[in-house]
Amino acid sequence: MDDRMNEAEDESLAAETYRLLLADILSARLAGGSVVQQRRLASQHAVSRSPMRHALSRLEGEGLLVRNDKGVLCVRIITLKDYLDSLSMRMLLEPSAAAAAVLNIPAEKVSVLSAALDGIEADPDPDPEIVWQFDDALHMSLANGSGNSFMAATIGEMRRYTTIFERQMAVVRAKPGVAEHRAILAALSARNPEAARQAMVRHLDAVRQGVLANY
Numbered sequence: 001m002d003d004r005m006n007e008a009e010d011e012s013l014a015a016e017t018y019r020l021l022l023a024d025i026l027s028a029r030l031a032g033g034s035v036v037q038q039r040r041l042a043s044q045h046a047v048s049r050s051p052m053r054h055a056l057s058r059l060e061g062e063g064l065l066v067r068n069d070k071g072v073l074c075v076r077i078i079t080l081k082d083y084l085d086s087l088s089m090r091m092l093l094e095p096s097a098a099a100a101a102v103l104n105i106p107a108e109k110v111s112v113l114s115a116a117l118d119g120i121e122a123d124p125d126p127d128p129e130i131v132w133q134f135d136d137a138l139h140m141s142l143a144n145g146s147g148n149s150f151m152a153a154t155i156g157e158m159r160r161y162t163t164i165f166e167r168q169m170a171v172v173r174a175k176p177g178v179a180e181h182r183a184i185l186a187a188l189s190a191r192n193p194e195a196a197r198q199a200m201v202r203h204l205d206a207v208r209q210g211v212l213a214n215y
Helices: 002-026 036-046 051-063 079-101 108-123 128-145 148-169 176-191 193-214
Strands: 063-065 071-077
Touching: 002 051, 002 148, 036 051, 036 193, 051 063, 051 071, 071 176, 079 128, 079 148, 079 193, 108 176, 108 193, 128 176, 148 193
Parallel strands: none
Antiparallel strands: 063 071
């Protein structure tokens, strides 16, 4: 019994360490090209080397950590090509996901998302973390609401790459895509699949144009 409890605790700690490191990578606190120092990270996050090792192995398996020419583990650098390729995949999938989610996403969820967007729009200087949390909540609610787990998983993976790239850009908008997100939420409220599809197309195209203009 004790061994099973210890194994469960180790797995839980490894999973939590993974989530912490993933958040560091997505937020660019661990920037692309950074050398991964296992001991320092373990000390920083107050975990032993075992869960840290498992977390790093998982991130390497997902392609967010890579080995350089010397075999040293580093944070993957997301290039412009990586970004555009990932965004192209999103543009293929997310409009369909939005259309499918219209009939699945609860009205209460749409209301929560709309209220969060209202707060961002009303704040003259919103916390960037809150903006990113809203963006992730909206897009992944639609992806999961599509009812297609394979589509949702691919969208989630592609969003990781685009998020990393966008968050490392020197020029970012304080309130990115408010009008576009508002149009998506309006389509959800109206239960209009085609309007949701078109609103997502316009949003992702605006994102692409904005990044290229500021690159």
